[in-house]
Amino acid sequence: MALKFIDAEKHINDTIIFPSFSLDVLPNEVAAICTSVNVREQLIDILLGTKLLSNGNIQNLSEKRLAFFFLNDGLYERLSVNELLKFYQQLYQSDESTENIIRIVQLDLKKNKKIKDLTYSEKKRAQLACILLQNSExxxxxxPDQNLDVESKRIFISVLNQLRLTKKTVLILTSHLESAVTVADKTYRLDEKGLHIVQTEEVQQNVSDVEIEKEDKGIQPIRFEKIPTKVNEKIVLFNPPEIDFIESTDGQSFIHIKGENFPCSFTLNELEERLLPFGFFRCHRSYIVNLQKVREVITWTRNSFSLVLEDEKTSVPLSKTKMADLKGILGLK
Incomplete structure (x- = not known):
């Protein structure tokens, strides 16, 4: 069963929570919407039926065939893992085998252990087992993978693969883009400008393979404006205006976007050259900033300066030698 958002929009009084968007999440597909905490909570309430859209609708929502995996979902901590799953099996009148579900989330050795004695990651695996028992569409x-240990993340991704194989529909709501692109087939951003897809592609070849292929086919270099970053086995492409600033640490460049950072294979010098036409400025030997995102220039001492960005929380160092260059760009004397 597909989950279909049609011109879905939410506003409270004169405040737009999220603008109108349409989205089809298909069976055997894992889609992720990366958005703010407030928007995420509103979407969950709407999917639960406790709140209504201002405009538009969500098809198949009335079927009540949804299973929810919440960030904060209290389990019955006095029960053992096995007792908890038996309870949920009866609650949902499930034909699923609790032994099989326990094996899938790899809690075999902990099935007689009380929930309160499990680690955080093990509790999340028990929570995952509970929704698998529902066998929803x-x-x-x-x-779902926030603060999980490495083993639990691996198990979670394995469960997602099984849900794909059984033609289930999965929608992940998160504020972490790195998490979204790691586990989802399609990743979207939902912000004040609406819903737009985050372009990703699987890494199939290494750089040398690509260069050889270019030589064989005689492919001519083209101007490519997006900046590639790598997240696990995916390449994520960002438009320059999305970038807040770039930092170089121990020879590695990191792209910073809305509080998250992504490694980039280009050096700071290469990025400076590529991004100069888009209004970026080398404000420090280790930093490049998007001047369109700068709100304030703060002088701490005669030799110490900072650039404060639009969120008024993030600041980037500005070196003394670059202060004169910045004044020139701004048309100040």
């Missing part, structure tokens, strides 16, 4: 997951 659509799964809504809120920050």
């Amino acid at each position: 659509v799964y809504i997951m809120e920050e």
Whole structure:
């Protein structure tokens, strides 16, 4: 069963929570919407039916075949893992085998252990087991891999693969883009400008393979404006205006966007050259900033300066030698 958003929009009084968007999440597909905490919570309430859209609708929502994996979902901590799953099996009148579900989330050795004695990651795996027992057609997951240990993340991704194979529909709601592109088939951003897809592609070849292929086919270099970053085995492409600033640490460049950072294979010098036409400025030997995102220039001492960005929380160092250059760009004397 597909989950279909049609011109979905939410506003409270004169405040737009999210603008109108349409989206089809298909069976055997894992889609992720990366958005703010406020928007995420509103979407969950709407999917639960406790709040209504201002405009538009969500098809198949009335079927009540949704299973929810919440970020904060209290389990019955006095029960053992096995007792908890038996309870949920009866609650949902499930034909699923609890032994099989326990094996899938790899809690075999902990099945007689009380929930309160499990680690955080093990509790999340028990929570995952509970929603698998429901055998629903659509799964809504809120920050499902947040703060999980490495083993639990691996198990979570394995479960997502099984849900794909059984033609389930999965929608992940998160504020972490890195998490979204790691686990989802399609990743979207939902912000004040609406819903737009985050372009990703699987890494199939290494750089040398690509260069050889170019030589064989005689491909001519073209101007490419997007900046590639790598997240696990995916390449994520960002438009320059999305970038807040770039930092170089121990020879590695990191692209910073809305509080998250992504590694980039280009050096700071290469990025400076590529981004100069888009209004970026080398404000420090280790930093490049998007001047369109700068709100204030703060002078701490005669030799110490900072650039404060639009969120008024993030600041980037400005070196003394670059202060004169910045004044020239701004038309100040």
